[in-house]
Amino acid sequence: MPKRTGEPPHHNNLTCYTDYGCRLPECVERRNAWQRNLRRKKREGQPARVDAQPIRAHLYRLQAAGISTYRVSLIAGIDDWTVRAFMPSTTGRRARKHTTSPEIAAKILAVTPEQGTSAYxxxxxxxxxxxxxxxxxxxxxxxxxxxxxxxxxxxxxxxxxxxxxxxxxxxxxxxxxxxxxxxxxxxxxxxxxxxxxxxxxxxxxxxxxxxxxxxxxYPDAIGDPHFTPEYRKLRAQILAEEAAWLMTVGGLDRDQAAARLGIARFTIDRALREHPQDELETAA
Incomplete structure (x- = not known):
């Protein structure tokens, strides 16, 4: 696909990298994280994308119960634009999304009419x-x-x-x-x-x-209570937290934790030396 010319309209998703050739560090990291997640799913035998038709049918049922896509987005903890993209526009144009990730599908399909009409x-x-x-x-x-x-x-x-x-x-x-x-x-x-x-x-x-x-x-994570933001954390601190969790909760040694994270043993050693409190806090 040829690259588009000009500045990307935003840097919120992969299109700035794939369509405009953007190489800002955060955009490159977003693409790398996407690729790592895709490879992990393949290793675990998970489908990378699922059909959006069941989601669309579910949204129609919720609309019939008086629940708007906006309310669905709040309950599911997903960006409103993401939910609306599964539905045809008010001008009659076809829905923009025909496939989606299993995680997004699960969040939307989990919304029930009872939740939509609940006061809380x-x-x-x-x-x-x-x-x-x-x-x-x-x-x-x-x-x-x-x-x-x-x-x-x-x-x-x-x-x-x-x-x-x-x-x-x-x-x-x-x-x-x-x-x-x-x-x-x-x-x-x-x-x-x-x-x-x-x-x-x-x-x-x-x-x-x-x-x-x-x-x-991370527009689809702001309402997700299971998503922990890593804002203003250094990569070494994140690695220290992940390694400490694997060792104290998962029962792995440092070599096994390094293999699980796909990094060298000395990288874990250095991260834990720089952030020893993370190992102690996780073990507490």
């Missing part, structure tokens, strides 16, 4: 969206005017005092809508002083709250 849904995506806005420099005291939610409740959600608790579906929709409106806007354009924005970003960075730009790279 998982709050992971709501918390992460609020934290990402703060990481972009939005002060918490300025968010209520955009969310139509009480400031104390927003503060509880952002700081984890509501951790692992479900949220009202209406609250999740308010936050998701405001998130889409604010994620690409600069707080300074809304009268927030630059020094305040810098201070808020610093506080969020200290807590390792990913920014909206980070979640743009």
């Amino acid at each position: 849904i998982d709050g992971t995506g709501t918390r992460r969206r609020l934290q990402a806005l703060v990481a972009n420099g939005w002060p918490m005291r300025r968010l209520p005017e955009h969310l139509n939610l009480h400031g104390t409740y927003i503060n509880d959600l952002i700081n984890g005092r509501q951790q692992d608790r479900p949220v009202f579906a209406a609250t999740a929709e308010k936050v998701a809508h405001a998130y889409e409106q604010l994620k690409d806007q600069k707080p300074t354009r809304h009268g927030i002083e630059a020094r305040v924005v810098k201070r808020i970003r610093g506080l969020a960075a200290a807590k390792r709250w990913p920014t909206t730009q980070y979640w743009d790279k």
Whole structure:
């Protein structure tokens, strides 16, 4: 396929690499991670792609029950665009997606009419969206005017005092809508002083709250409670955590852990020397 000319419209998925020849380090790593995941699935005998027709039929059944694709995306923890791409457009154009990954298929097919009409849904995506806005420099005291939610409740959600608790579906929709409106806007354009924005970003960075730009790279993971963001973590720290988990939970020795991770033994040794607390924390 010939490469497209000009700058890619975004760097959120593989198209900037495959279609535009983009070679930014993060885009190259995204492609490499995709290839590693594909090879792993092949080794384990998992299908790389599955037919989208069962998903489309399921979405039609949910729509008949009064559940929108937007509500489905919130419940499944998947980007709204991903869900809508399985359905024909309002102008009558055919659906854009004809295959998808087994993980996306499983998340959508797991959504039931009962979940869709429930007053509560998982709050992971709501918390992460609020934290990402703060990481972009939005002060918490300025968010209520955009969310139509009480400031104390927003503060509880952002700081984890509501951790692992479900949220009202209406609250999740308010936050998701405001998130889409604010994620690409600069707080300074809304009268927030630059020094305040810098201070808020610093506080969020200290807590390792990913920014909206980070979640743009993983749009289908922001609402997934099983996805652990590796924001601002060095590769050696990630390897140390993975190796320590394999050794303490999986019962492997260092050579076996290295083989499982597909890296050399000395790489694990060096990672654990640089981040010894990760081994201790995992063993605790």
